[in-house]
Amino acid sequence: MAASHLLEVKNLTTEFRIGGSVIRAVDGxxxxxxxxxxxxxxxxxxxxxxxxxxxxxxxxxxxxxxIVSGEAIFQGIDLLDFDPDGEQIRAVRGGKIGLIFxxxxxxxxPVLTIGRQIIETLVLHLHMDRQSARKRAVELIDLMGIPxxxxxxxxxxxxxxxxxxxxIMIAMAVSCNPNLLIADEPTTALDVTTQAQILEILRNMVxxxxxxxxxxxxxxxxxxxxxxxxxxxxxGRIVESGTVKDIFDNPCHPYTxxxxxxxxxxxxxxxxxxxxxxxxxxNLGNMPGYCAFWPRCSKRxxxxxxxxxxxxxxxxxxxxxxxxxxxDKK
Amino acid sequence: MGTFILRRLIQTVVxxxxxxxxxxxxxxxxxxxxxxxxxxxxxxxxxxxxxRHELGLDRPMLFQYVNWFMNVVQGDFGKSLxxxxxxxxxxxxxxxxxxxxxxxxxxxxxxxSIPAGVISAVKRGGLLDSVITVSANLGMAIPLFWLxxxxxxxxxxxxxxxxxxxxxxxxxxxxxxxxxxIMPSICLSVVPLASxxxxxxxxxxxxxxxxxxxxxxxxxLKQRTIITGHALKNAIIPVVTLLGIxxxxxxxxxxxxxxxxxxxxxxRLMVRGxxxxxxxxxxGCIVMVALVVALANLLVDISYGYFDPRIRHEE
Numbered sequence: 001m002a003a004s005h006l007l008e009v010k011n012l013t014t015e016f017r018i019g020g021s022v023i024r025a026v027d028g029x030x031x032x033x034x035x036x037x038x039x040x041x042x043x044x045x046x047x048x049x050x051x052x053x054x055x056x057x058x059x060x061x062x063x064x065x066x067i068v069s070g071e072a073i074f075q076g077i078d079l080l081d082f083d084p085d086g087e088q089i090r091a092v093r094g095g096k097i098g099l100i101f102x103x104x105x106x107x108x109x110p111v112l113t114i115g116r117q118i119i120e121t122l123v124l125h126l127h128m129d130r131q132s133a134r135k136r137a138v139e140l141i142d143l144m145g146i147p148x149x150x151x152x153x154x155x156x157x158x159x160x161x162x163x164x165x166x167x168i169m170i171a172m173a174v175s176c177n178p179n180l181l182i183a184d185e186p187t188t189a190l191d192v193t194t195q196a197q198i199l200e201i202l203r204n205m206v207x208x209x210x211x212x213x214x215x216x217x218x219x220x221x222x223x224x225x226x227x228x229x230x231x232x233x234x235x236g237r238i239v240e241s242g243t244v245k246d247i248f249d250n251p252c253h254p255y256t257x258x259x260x261x262x263x264x265x266x267x268x269x270x271x272x273x274x275x276x277x278x279x280x281x282x283n284l285g286n287m288p289g290y291c292a293f294w295p296r297c298s299k300r301x302x303x304x305x306x307x308x309x310x311x312x313x314x315x316x317x318x319x320x321x322x323x324x325x326x327x328d329k330k
Numbered sequence: 331m332g333t334f335i336l337r338r339l340i341q342t343v344v345x346x347x348x349x350x351x352x353x354x355x356x357x358x359x360x361x362x363x364x365x366x367x368x369x370x371x372x373x374x375x376x377x378x379x380x381x382r383h384e385l386g387l388d389r390p391m392l393f394q395y396v397n398w399f400m401n402v403v404q405g406d407f408g409k410s411l412x413x414x415x416x417x418x419x420x421x422x423x424x425x426x427x428x429x430x431x432x433x434x435x436x437x438x439x440x441x442x443s444i445p446a447g448v449i450s451a452v453k454r455g456g457l458l459d460s461v462i463t464v465s466a467n468l469g470m471a472i473p474l475f476w477l478x479x480x481x482x483x484x485x486x487x488x489x490x491x492x493x494x495x496x497x498x499x500x501x502x503x504x505x506x507x508x509x510x511x512i513m514p515s516i517c518l519s520v521v522p523l524a525s526x527x528x529x530x531x532x533x534x535x536x537x538x539x540x541x542x543x544x545x546x547x548x549x550x551l552k553q554r555t556i557i558t559g560h561a562l563k564n565a566i567i568p569v570v571t572l573l574g575i576x577x578x579x580x581x582x583x584x585x586x587x588x589x590x591x592x593x594x595x596x597x598r599l600m601v602r603g604x605x606x607x608x609x610x611x612x613x614g615c616i617v618m619v620a621l622v623v624a625l626a627n628l629l630v631d632i633s634y635g636y637f638d639p640r641i642r643h644e645e
Contacts, residue, residue: 059547061539085553094549101548106541111563111638120559121549156639172549 004076005032006212007056007097007180012070014048014055017063021285025051027236028070033180038206038213040223040244042259043233044281049216050102050184052233057093058084075179095125098173098211100202102185104165108157114141114168115153118175125176140171143208144201163194167201174205181205184216199226220263224248229318232256235282235292238312242319252321254299291323299325331635331642338631342624349620350402353613354395360609363387367607398613407614412606417614420599425618427497428595431587432580434515439523439576444569447530452557454535462527469524474583478517478590485513495592514591518583522576529572533565540564567637574630581619 014026025048033039043049054060056072056079072079074092082089093099101107109117115137122133134153141149144167157165166186173181183202187195203226206213217223223230223244230247232240232255240253251257258277279296282288291309294300304324312320357364365381366373381387386394401408407417450462486494493510500507537543538561546560585597596615603611635642 057548059544090550090552092550093547094551099545099548101541101545103541107545109542109546109560109564110640112560120551120555124550156643158640159643169545172545 008032013068040227048236098178100183246319353616435518439519443526447527451534466524537565577626
């Protein structure tokens, strides 16, 4: 067994009970992230990316959500053993693991000044007094590249643009020097130029604060540029994982292949057609017994339907895939 | 914010002028000659003519209204025919009594309803939530006068804890005053309490599933801090709006409650005016009540700015 990871999630399964049916949003996924690493978690909307991240911190609404099984070992301790409202998990949230959400427009409290929202985290986790917390908050806002931090600290969220709000979210998330940052689609709601700025800030924060970053996204371009390793999720499961090189140069799951074919790249010959993945993600409340990607798969065979969804198998090094199709034989 | 208040102030004045006009129309909408109804059928023609002249009924209606309105603006509502006193004085001696009753009720209902609604929302689906929700629904459905009579029967007649009726100024005998005011103000607070609790619950439920509450949780804040520091200030605006609307019910309800508990407030003055066909009293009371309600609503609107910075920073 290798040296212990910063966060190691094992066999995490999360279900939501909606109406009469049970939806398995996260289906026994395992992944890890080491100190100082940037890891990407990639997949389409609704594949369980966010649910898995919220589950780790027990932040999914319970009920209807329910973490059925699994472990989330963070610095040697299983976070899922803690009481969801208890002191121990609260010390980790915001203190040791910082979260950045998808929607900067709605993720900040509209009736509180941004200063107050940053300061309360500092007071809570670092036990700062109000004055030094305020000073630190100004520094953080300044660090995010927001001009006039001293004045802006007393502004309300509606006085900032989306990109600025996301910077404030990042300031809040890094304020207590966390060991891990989880960014859940941090740039999805922003325009393209702002996206790049936010990602640069995130990467700078990883260096400046010496934290790890788990970036959840559906944008392969984002992870290609910033991440060291990638996990690809489909219908609640991890279907392929490996280093960025593994995933981009040698995709071994038809879904990953489909994702790569559906996004443009700069380093490829002109004139390549973008190929969308046909069909829609499966209904998580009504999963087939076999591979859930089968209806949309370009490499499918009748044999796939006769066996259960394949487990992850090792290709080489750190590269795993959950498909039995052998790409080498063609 | 300044222009916002100014605009609302102008609106308030317009509302008051309209209310006063419709209140004055009462005189014409009710069938029969007011002078005849006041003096009785045995009155002579000369007497009726004299009263008509005194009331200004022999002049054009609009002229009468403007005349009355100009007096009202100067604080003169005319002379009551049944009391033979200035209506302004009649109102001013009774208004504090109704205020006392209304404020105690308002205090009671706000103090109980908001925490109850919050608890109900936080413990959604639990036993406490069920108890609060059922009580609130019951509170909405119970007729005021029935509750009043039941209260008098139980606490005053059977148990003898409280006086049956009457009113004492809190400045002359505070203890007696409190004992007398408690039952009527509880009765009066039931409906606002129930509806405010329901509103608090539903707007809290709406707020606690917002993204920023998830953010607050992700920062590791305590549940209590999240509810009181982050959620309540967002959830309170519809509650304050309803509070403004409930002011009207407090005044309206006081007509009933003051009658049941024999409290000499403005509600009873109005009822007396209606029964005795003393139109000037009724008009005066309506305008006063409208003034109070309009001012309360103005306060409510200004308070939005305090709770929501987005309103404060408009324009």
